[in-house]
Amino acid sequence: MTLFMASGIVGGSYQLLSKYIEKVRELGRDPTVSYPTREDLDYLSRLVESGSARNLYELLNILAQRFMERVDREAATLAFEELYGYRDEVLAVREVAKQLASWLVEIALSMGMLRLRNVEYLR
Numbered sequence: 001m002t003l004f005m006a007s008g009i010v011g012g013s014y015q016l017l018s019k020y021i022e023k024v025r026e027l028g029r030d031p032t033v034s035y036p037t038r039e040d041l042d043y044l045s046r047l048v049e050s051g052s053a054r055n056l057y058e059l060l061n062i063l064a065q066r067f068m069e070r071v072d073r074e075a076a077t078l079a080f081e082e083l084y085g086y087r088d089e090v091l092a093v094r095e096v097a098k099q100l101a102s103w104l105v106e107i108a109l110s111m112g113m114l115r116l117r118n119v120e121y122l123r
Contacts, residue, residue, distance in 0.1 A: 017099035019079035024072050034070045034096075036104040044108055056105070063101035064094065071096045 024031040044063065046052075053059035071093045080092030 014099055014103065016079060016083055016095055017103065019083055020072075020076055020096045020099075023075035023078045023082075027072070027075055029072060029075070031072075034067065034072065034100060036100065036107055040066065040104050041108060041111075041113065044104060045113060060098060060101045060105065063104055064097040067097040067100040067104075068093060071100070 020034075021031040024034070040063075043066065044059075047059060047062060053062055073089055073093055076092040076096040077087060077089045080095065081087045
């Protein structure tokens with residue numbers, strides 16, 4: 001599954017997020033509830049402008065916290081278990097939220113809202 005405006009430069013393959021979206025759909029739920037929104041982009045912009053995050057690591061952690069409440073816990077746990085072979089709801093939700101945060105950053109990069117220095121070190 002290809003995610004809209006995702007390059008993989010921050011979030012890698014998004015294998016877990018893709019599996020999560022698949023599981024949300026299998027459970028008969030709407031995966032778009034978790035997707036990055038315009039409000040998330042505005043929040044990201046405010047974080048960067050205010051200097052609340054000094055680096056990409058801090059930015060992703062702040063954004064992941066924002067996404068955690070929107071992650072479907074059951075779908076995240078099922079996706080995590082299928083990919084990694086063990087069940088850990090807390091870790092599953094946190095990892096899906098991190099991938100959602102990475103996706104948001106990549107959307108902002110694609111839109112020219114954000115620039116990263118030393119991007120080659122992310123690969």
